[in-house]
Amino acid sequence: MIAPEASRPSSLLLRILSTIVFIPILLLANAKGGLAFVALVLTITGVSLYEFYRMTEAKGLAVPKLWGILSGLFLCLALSGRLHPWLAFPERWLGTSAVCLILGLLLLLGQGKFSAFLTSVCALLAGAVYVALPLGCFLLLREMGEEVWKSKSYALLPYALTWLCDTFAYGVGRTLGRHKLVSTISPNKTVEGAIGGVLGAVAAGFLSKLSFASYLGWVDAIALGVLVGIFGQFGDLIESAMKRDAGIKDTSRIIPGHGGVLDRFDSFLFTVPLIYFYLRFFVA
Secondary structure (H helix, E strand, O other), X not given: OOOOHHHHHHHHHXXXXXXXXXXXXXXXXXXXXXXXXXXXXXXXXXXXXXXHHHHHHHOOOOOOHHHHXXXXXXXXXXXXXXXXXXXXXXXXXXXXXXXXHHHHHHHXXXXXXXXXXXXXXXXXXXXXXXXXXXXXXXXXXXXXXXXHHHXXXXXXXXXXXHXXXXXXXHHHHHHHOOOEEEOOOEEEEEHHHHHHHHHHHHHHHHHHHHOOOOOOOHHHHHHHHHHHHHHHHHHHHHHHHHHHHHOOOOOOXXXXXXXXXXXXXXXXXXXXXXXXXXXXXXXX
16 A cells, blocks of 8 residues: 555655765675675675575465575675685585575474475575575676676666666656556556666666766666566565565564665666676676
8 A cells, every 4th residue: 555645755755864874884795895894795695595595484384484584694605706816715615505495305204394495495495595595696797797896886786776777666647647557566666667767777877977987888878777677576565565465564673764684685686697697798
């Protein structure tokens, strides 16, 4: 149900304030690189995984959260090899991730609950595939390229494009939205908001090129904006569909105005890998 008019400004204000608080942390970790940036990504990934497995619990699945979270964190570490010499053992991290998954599967087997066993196995594996691997691409972005300023800039692109997409989609949808986008999944999302999100991402592409991402061509700025604007909103819709299936509104309430960390980064699960591969094949 769409929030009453009186509640909208406060909700939007909370979203803006939460973003303002996070931005200095992001910029500092990105500037430092190395262990600081890895710690930021692991924190986001770990909390997102915890929220994801809480969502599976709300669905009635007894998934061993600890082993799923550990598996996802080690999978992220396998992608961080160039960020610090202490982490340059991708095969070990990958192997440890697999061991954690196996232990989680054995725990599932030991529970003796076979009525939803296949669903529980898929849910356990989904944490690594749906959450950890896409967020781990942040680490690939930060270590891509030989020039330090470029590697810093690459890691900022997902934030700039995705957040402006989300902000425009939210603002345009709240003020001009009339036609429902997918009411069975998310009744608040509108066609007008979706179009606003794409335009916001394109604007973010232009602003990025003019400020910290001069290596982008104008075509790249437009292409990335359109791709992020479309696929970022798909990421949001997919998480909304999962929450609706689980019967919950937010994955948690840790971020005022946003809900959970996974609620805040659901779009990034699609946009970060997309930006990484676009830069890898067409720009870097």
